[in-house]
Amino acid sequence: MTHSVIMPDLGQTVSEGKVLRWLKKPGDTVKKGEPLFEVETDKVTVEVEAYRDGTLREILAGEGQVASAMTAVAILTDDAREPYERPAPAPPSAVPASPFANAPPAASSAPREIVASPAARSLARELGVQLDGVTGTGPQGLITRRDVERFAPARSDSPVLSEMAAITAKSKQTIPHFYATLDVDVAASEKWRENWNAAHPALPATANDVFVRAAARALRDVPALGASAHGETELRSTADVLLIVAVERGLRLVPVPDPSQHGWEEYLRMMKSLLQRAKEGRIRELSSPSAPRLAISNLGAFGVKQFTAIIPPACAAILAIGAIREAAVVRNKQVAVGEICSLTLSADHRIVDGIAAAKFLERMQAHLDSL
Amino acid sequence: MTEPHHLSNDLKLAMYRRMVLCRRFEERVYYMFLQGTLPGTIHQSQGQEASAVGVCSALQEKDVITSTHRPHSHAIARGVPVNSLMAELFAKKTGCCRAKGGSMHVGDPEAGMLPAIAIVGGGIPIAAGCALAFQYLKRPRIAACFFGEGATNIGTFHEGLNMAAIWNLPVVFVCENNKYAASTAVEKVMKVARVSDRAAAYGMPGETIDGNDVEQVYKTMARASARARAGQGPTLLELETYRFPGHSRSDPGHYRPAEEVTAWKQKDPIVRYEVTLEAQGLLSPKTKAEIESAVERQLDEAVAFAEQSPSPLPEDCLTDVFAE
Numbered sequence: 001m002t003h004s005v006i007m008p009d010l011g012q013t014v015s016e017g018k019v020l021r022w023l024k025k026p027g028d029t030v031k032k033g034e035p036l037f038e039v040e041t042d043k044v045t046v047e048v049e050a051y052r053d054g055t056l057r058e059i060l061a062g063e064g065q066v067a068s069a070m071t072a073v074a075i076l077t078d079d080a081r082e083p084y085e086r087p088a089p090a091p092p093s094a095v096p097a098s099p100f101a102n103a104p105p106a107a108s109s110a111p112r113e114i115v116a117s118p119a120a121r122s123l124a125r126e127l128g129v130q131l132d133g134v135t136g137t138g139p140q141g142l143i144t145r146r147d148v149e150r151f152a153p154a155r156s157d158s159p160v161l162s163e164m165a166a167i168t169a170k171s172k173q174t175i176p177h178f179y180a181t182l183d184v185d186v187a188a189s190e191k192w193r194e195n196w197n198a199a200h201p202a203l204p205a206t207a208n209d210v211f212v213r214a215a216a217r218a219l220r221d222v223p224a225l226g227a228s229a230h231g232e233t234e235l236r237s238t239a240d241v242l243l244i245v246a247v248e249r250g251l252r253l254v255p256v257p258d259p260s261q262h263g264w265e266e267y268l269r270m271m272k273s274l275l276q277r278a279k280e281g282r283i284r285e286l287s288s289p290s291a292p293r294l295a296i297s298n299l300g301a302f303g304v305k306q307f308t309a310i311i312p313p314a315c316a317a318i319l320a321i322g323a324i325r326e327a328a329v330v331r332n333k334q335v336a337v338g339e340i341c342s343l344t345l346s347a348d349h350r351i352v353d354g355i356a357a358a359k360f361l362e363r364m365q366a367h368l369d370s371l
Numbered sequence: 372m373t374e375p376h377h378l379s380n381d382l383k384l385a386m387y388r389r390m391v392l393c394r395r396f397e398e399r400v401y402y403m404f405l406q407g408t409l410p411g412t413i414h415q416s417q418g419q420e421a422s423a424v425g426v427c428s429a430l431q432e433k434d435v436i437t438s439t440h441r442p443h444s445h446a447i448a449r450g451v452p453v454n455s456l457m458a459e460l461f462a463k464k465t466g467c468c469r470a471k472g473g474s475m476h477v478g479d480p481e482a483g484m485l486p487a488i489a490i491v492g493g494g495i496p497i498a499a500g501c502a503l504a505f506q507y508l509k510r511p512r513i514a515a516c517f518f519g520e521g522a523t524n525i526g527t528f529h530e531g532l533n534m535a536a537i538w539n540l541p542v543v544f545v546c547e548n549n550k551y552a553a554s555t556a557v558e559k560v561m562k563v564a565r566v567s568d569r570a571a572a573y574g575m576p577g578e579t580i581d582g583n584d585v586e587q588v589y590k591t592m593a594r595a596s597a598r599a600r601a602g603q604g605p606t607l608l609e610l611e612t613y614r615f616p617g618h619s620r621s622d623p624g625h626y627r628p629a630e631e632v633t634a635w636k637q638k639d640p641i642v643r644y645e646v647t648l649e650a651q652g653l654l655s656p657k658t659k660a661e662i663e664s665a666v667e668r669q670l671d672e673a674v675a676f677a678e679q680s681p682s683p684l685p686e687d688c689l690t691d692v693f694a695e
Contacts, residue, residue: 006407010621032402046623051405070407277625 002084004072007061008048010041016146017041018066019073024056030076037073042119042145045280055080060087066146116143123148126166164251168310179308180354181344182361186324189214189368190339196264203268208298210368211321211341213267216241216260218363219294224356225317225347240292242315245278252278253312255292293317300324306342317347317357378586380653386428386585387648388662390420390641393444395666396453399674400443400460404620409460413474416444418583418615421640422547423448425588426515426610429596433512435483435501437494440475441614442487445517451479457673463680469691470683491552492525494518495544499531502540502605513541513599515592520609521552523566532607536573539604543595546609547582553618554626570607582610583640586647613638 007017017039024036035047036056054076061073072087114131116124120143124131127148134151136143189210197204216239219225238258245252254274259267295318297309302323309320322342329338343364347357397417403409416423419441427436427448438445446456451467459466459477466472467479468486478486485501488494498516505512522528523546535542546566550557563569570577576598580591588610595606613635617624624632648654 004407006405008405008407008620041621044621044623045625046621049405051402273628 001078002082003052003054003076003078004087005036005048005050005056005074005076007039007067007069007071007073009069010039010044010046016066016068019061019063020045021063022059022074023047026056026058027080028056029080030054030056050076052076054078057084058086114143115141116148117145119145120148126170127152167312171310171313175311176349177308177311177346178349178354178357179344179346180357180361181306181342182358182365183327183340183342184361184365184368185329185338186341186368187339189371190324192371200265203265203272205264205268207300207324207341208321209268209271210371211298211319211343211364212241212243212256212271212296213259213264214364214367214371215294215296215319216256216258217367218360220260221363222356222360225294225352225360239294242292242295242312243274244295244297244309244312244318245275247279253295254278294319296321300341306344308344309346311346311348315348316351317345317360320344320346378589382428382589383586383648383651383653384658386424386589387641387644387654388666389424389428389448390585390644391662392453392666392669393420393423393447394641395663395670396447396456397443399670401616401620403674410462411460411473412619413460414441414619415616416441416614418635418639419547419549419612420444420448421585421588421644422545422582422610422612423517425582425585426517426543426545426592429589429592430483430513430515432483433510434515434596435480435485435498435512436515436517437485437498437501438478438487438517439491439494439519439522440487440489441519442475442477445487446477446479446482446484449482449484451477451482451484453669453673454676455479457670458677458680461677461680462682463677464683464687465676465680469687471691492518492522492527495522495525495527495531496534498542498544499535499540499605502535502542502599503538505541506538511600513543513596515543515545515596517545517547519552520546520548520550520557520561520566521555522546523569524552524560532570532573532575532605535605536575539602541599541602542605543592543599544605544607545592546607547612548579548609549612549614551614551618551627554622554624556626566609567607573607575605575607577607577609579609579611582612583638583643585640585644612640 009015010017020038020040022037024030030036030050030053032050032053034050036050037048039046039048056074057077058075059073060075061067067073075084075086077084115136116131117138121131123145129148129152131143134143134147137147138144190207193205193207193210219239219241239260240258241256243254243256245254256271256274262270293314293316295312295315297318298321299307300321300323304322305325306322307320309318311318320343324339324341326337327340328335329340343361345357345361394417397415400409400413401415404413423444427445430436436445436449443456447453455465455467456477459468459470459472460474462470462473464470467477472478472486475489476486478484485497488497494516495518498514501514505514532544548557548566552560565579567577567579578591580587582588591608595608598604598606615636645654645659
């Protein structure tokens with residue numbers, strides 16, 4: 001017998017889903033309860049399991065393709081070789097399977113009231129898109145995030161890359177950046193790391209892990225860096241940070257809950273899990289009222305000696321971490337070979353002054369020395 | 372009154388069978404959702420069967436329960452007919468709420484379950500109100516009120532428990548602490564270590580127990596309901612448990628560490644009880660297979676019943692709505 005695998009209806013506000021990845025290929029035997037494919041909606045990424053045993057015969061919605069809820073995305077048969085028929089083709093995804101889809105359009109003489117989801121409005125703001133030109137395909141003509149994405153001109157295929165384009169352009173235009181660089185001596189912290197890794201082979205610390213935690217502790221010492229950019233001078237009681245992580249086709253902004261709050265083991269496990277999730281695209285929060293105010297970017301792994309980074313929106317500063325390198329250092333009037341790393345802080349001069357930036361970098365050195 | 376320390380073999384096997392029915396019902400519903408044959412949203416309770424079955428098995432025929440947005444196991448444990456439960460999920464006229472409720476409102480007053488109240492914490496004052504009615508009318512009945520740990524941070528929890536306590540109402544408050552209110556971990560929203568610590572604030576006994584141990588749940592509930600029935604007032608029970616699936620159909624539960632899920636799956640209430648019953652010589656592989664196939668047959672029948680039942684008509688909107 002032939003059975004359709006459908007795109008499940010994953011929520012009240014979404015009527016379609018994007019196939020991210022097929023976990024089985026045509027010809028594979030499938031067991032009831034086994035994950036078949038991954039779906040991404042505007043809210044969440046979910047693995048969809050098989051509802052019965054069978055053989056996967058044909059995939060109708062390939063990776064990257066958007067399918068309306070309840071439409072067939074693949075064909076499963078009981079017998080591996082039996083002939084099967086394809087179900088009727090799915091309607092194009094722009095027509096949502098919504099009970100309101102046939103609602104009459106609003107009277108066209110009056111100026112049209114723009115009805116858009118908050119996510120769509122926020123994306124439109126980021127991209128500078130005027131919503132009155134966008135056609136909504138949601139319930140009763142609601143403009144969805146996807147509608148804005150479709151409308152926005154000159155966007156690349158990768159949502160990650162185009163998000164980066166929008167964010168960096170906006171930041172560089174609106175935030176008055178200034179920069180301070182300090183070469184920190186990392187001999188002590190690298191020694192500590194070597195000891196830790198020898199004692200914890202299953203849970204090694206990377207140089208980045210050490211820098212991120214030191215930055216969170218320094219942030220606690222210099223709360224001005226955690227202030228908000230929008231006139232409110234509220235100081236934050238936590239030292240959450242925003243890690244910029246390179247993924248396959250661009251960057252992800254990964255909020256890290258206050259690293260200074262945890263013991264090393266707990267912290268390292270958390271970092272590992274966050275980075276894994278970032279790679280899998282399971283972190284979607286880009287900015288919220290409680291978003292971290294200090295971002296961290298690290299190009300050290302690529303051997304970059306020093307760089308200046310662009311502050312992400314809603315952040316007060318970003319720390320750019322270069323590569324750890326051997327360099328001649330002068331200690332007690334003697335030249336010796338030391339381990340150095342250049343840290344460059346880009347800060348928003350509306351809320352952070354030079355003294356705060358300098359103090360932050362100085363505290364970084366202190367925390368790296370006292371692990 | 373049942374002597375809580377001696378559970379009969381029949382009761383033990385009945386509780387086991389009921390837990391299996393709860394689990395297989397939820398699994399069936401889940402696969403039908405994936406297949407696209409079952410409309411509407413679902414909040415599932417795989418992993419929480421011992422609390423539903425242990426609590427309801429300690430009740431008497433005329434008692435009532437209130438339930439939550441996650442009501443399927445409560446309904447099955449309380450004895451709502453599985454056919455009418457399935458038909459309600461299919462929005463059919465033969466459903467326990469005549470298709471007016473759906474998954475989040477299943478219930479059947481005839482079976483001793485008010486239609487479930489999906490508003491978090493909403494069932495607490497209603498259960499207290501039922502108990503007040505029983506007390507006022509001098510009926511020997513009690514109310515058992517299911518809610519999650521998230522509901523204990525809602526205002527109705529305070530008001531309901533306080534009033535139930537000052538009036539010694541015959542009600543047992545059953546908190547199923549499954550550690551997450553949707554995606555929010557309990558530690559993030561509760562300063563005290565245990566939900567049962569809150570009982571002291573209302574002058575009622577509070578107890579935290581292993582909610583995945585069906586016999587312990589049964590015995591504790593039997594004590595609390597005896598107390599309520601004797602006019603000694605309410606009790607707050609905290610049953611520690613875990614839901615295996617996400618909060619709802621669209622929630623993959625990524626906020627829970629994989630090790631935590633694995634650790635709880637090792638405490639699967641059904642598997643644990645199987646081990647206990649096998650050790651006591653009550654459950655042979657043959658009996659187990661018989662129970663499984665009887666449950667499967669019952670569910671096949673329920674699905675067929677639901678599929679073949681008529682859908683409601685527009686004019687049915689006005690029936691069963693007004694008191695006559």
